Amino acid sequence: xxxxxxxxxxxxxxxxxxxxxxxxxxxxxxxxxxxxxxxxxxxxxxxxxxxxxxxxxxxxxxxxxxxxxxxxxxxxxxxxxxxxxxxxxxxxxxxxxxxxxxxxxxxxxxxxxxxxxxxxxxxxx
Amino acid sequence: xxxxxxxxxxxxxxxxxxxxxxxxxxxxxxxxxxxxxxxxxxxxxxxxxxxxxxxxxxxxxxxxxxxxxxxxxxxxxxxxxxxxxxxxxxxxxxxxxxxxxxxxxxxxxxxxxxxxxxxxxxxxx
DNA sequence: TACTTGTTCTAGATCATATAGAACAATGTG
DNA sequence: CACATTGTTCTATATGATCTAGAACAAGTA
Numbered sequence: 001x002x003x004x005x006x007x008x009x010x011x012x013x014x015x016x017x018x019x020x021x022x023x024x025x026x027x028x029x030x031x032x033x034x035x036x037x038x039x040x041x042x043x044x045x046x047x048x049x050x051x052x053x054x055x056x057x058x059x060x061x062x063x064x065x066x067x068x069x070x071x072x073x074x075x076x077x078x079x080x081x082x083x084x085x086x087x088x089x090x091x092x093x094x095x096x097x098x099x100x101x102x103x104x105x106x107x108x109x110x111x112x113x114x115x116x117x118x119x120x121x122x123x124x125x
Numbered sequence: 126x127x128x129x130x131x132x133x134x135x136x137x138x139x140x141x142x143x144x145x146x147x148x149x150x151x152x153x154x155x156x157x158x159x160x161x162x163x164x165x166x167x168x169x170x171x172x173x174x175x176x177x178x179x180x181x182x183x184x185x186x187x188x189x190x191x192x193x194x195x196x197x198x199x200x201x202x203x204x205x206x207x208x209x210x211x212x213x214x215x216x217x218x219x220x221x222x223x224x225x226x227x228x229x230x231x232x233x234x235x236x237x238x239x240x241x242x243x244x245x246x247x248x249x250x
Numbered sequence: 251t252a253c254t255t256g257t258t259c260t261a262g263a264t265c266a267t268a269t270a271g272a273a274c275a276a277t278g279t280g
Numbered sequence: 281c282a283c284a285t286t287g288t289t290c291t292a293t294a295t296g297a298t299c300t301a302g303a304a305c306a307a308g309t310a
Binding site: 018026079091094095100101102103108112114115116119 | 150224229242
């Protein structure tokens with residue numbers, strides 16, 4: 001997995017790291033049991049402070065995406081609710097539904113930011 | 126339209142105002158030509174500073190959602206790309222696609238935050 | 251003209267972000 | 281066991297975003 005951060009982006013650095021794990025999960029590039037690079041390793045290669053990386057790790061832990069243990073690192077614990085189903089096929093379904101949502105939203109004349117707002121509202125309840 | 130803000134929420138106050146306009150648009154509660162309350166009026170009723178409200182107005186203007194003119198206020202300019210089509214029907218289609226996306230994402234075991242990340246990625250390109 | 255409304259400017263307080271250093275605890279390895 | 285690895289916790293500092301506050305201004309409405 002390739003890690004990158006853009007210090008000039010409006011998104012916080014720790015949020016960029018979290019987002020990359022999300023995307024990797026959706027593509028199947030990261031799966032149950034995979035281990036992320038250590039916080040010190042990531043911080044050095046990305047020229048970040050270790051606390052910034054650790055903040056991303058702790059958010060992922062709170063999300064239930066990774067399990068953190070000292071000496072071992074961050075291991076992916078996100079699992080499909082359907083168990084033995086092919087993860088790649090499910091990821092494709094997600095992306096298909098995502099495209100349809102974006103298409104419907106733009107067809108309705110809603111600005112892109114509104115689509116994000118509506119999704120957050122839907123996830124809140 | 127009912128306006129509310131939560132000072133304890135992590136979302137910035139101006140972003141909460143922007144989000145409410147987005148939601149109202151998606152429900153058809155706000156449509157082309159509608160006028161928002163004046164910034165001073167909104168600020169007083171919500172116990173906010175006028176600059177906070179004006180910041181939300183300017184974001185909505187940058188999004189192309191409203192048109193701002195001194196003396197007149199903020200008027201909705203968001204329009205459906207299909208023109209004469211029923212706005213309510215389109216809004217329903219958006220919500221149906223949104224639900225399918227959320228369902229597919231949760232079925233794939235993706236955390237809610239990941240769905241937001243993926244949507245932002247999809248809108249970036 | 252008088253009033254309304256958004257625009258622009260300065261200013262200050264508070265919180266989030268990011269960095270930095272240090273010591274510590276749990277885990278894995280030889 | 282001893283040692284290195286790795287996350288955890290603590291204090292501290294600098295910077296920017298957010299929010300409030302006040303004032304003067306410009307363009308539109310009545």
